[in-house]
Amino acid sequence: EVQLVESGGGLVQPGGSLRLSCAASGFTFSSYDMHWVRQGTGKGLEWVSAIGTAGDTYYPGSVKGRFTIFRENAKNSLYLQMNSLRAGDTAVYYCARAAAGTGNPDYWGQGTLVTVSS
């Protein structure tokens, strides 16, 4: 059974940093692209970052230069290093696996809440 379990969320002050982790199991982690997607309370979904199997990374303009996605295949883990956090980064952050051949996330974790507030 495919499982994705996020951790590392919490309360952080504006300008602070946080690292999210996603533990993957039930599939060959190294063979799949992985994504982070966030959702503000009562809001829609926003792509935060993506990483390919070769380590290529992608970011939207809203987080580029502040967030870093990386993976440790030996640990079946995905990470999101978030620096210079802003109030607008407050959201539930989901880790998601991209379906082979399509790139669309087919499995999602339960999410971890990040709150940026003083």
Place this chain on the structure above:
Amino acid sequence: EIVLTQSPATLSLSPGERATLSCRASQSVSSDLAWYQQKPGQAPRLLMYDASKRATGIPARFSGSGSGTDFTLTISSLEPEDFAVYYCQQRSNWPYTFGQGTKLEIK
């Protein structure tokens, strides 16, 4: 960045009725469009990909159509568990983007 606009924002229907949800892209995304369902407190669930292909385990009452800039998700006969928020999403260009969602509520 490709903007996806979903309509209507809210759709009020009864179980057994047919639901038609629309998604329009600001530029062509070919057939690189997916649909997700999200219920309160849950992660999104992939329903359709490549505009018209059902994801694993998705019932046949769900169907998708369209290409280019105009897409439709149809639920042929609503079941009680279908009332949720639905999002379209494009993977044609990075950054991938989602529509703002259509809330399907019980009338």
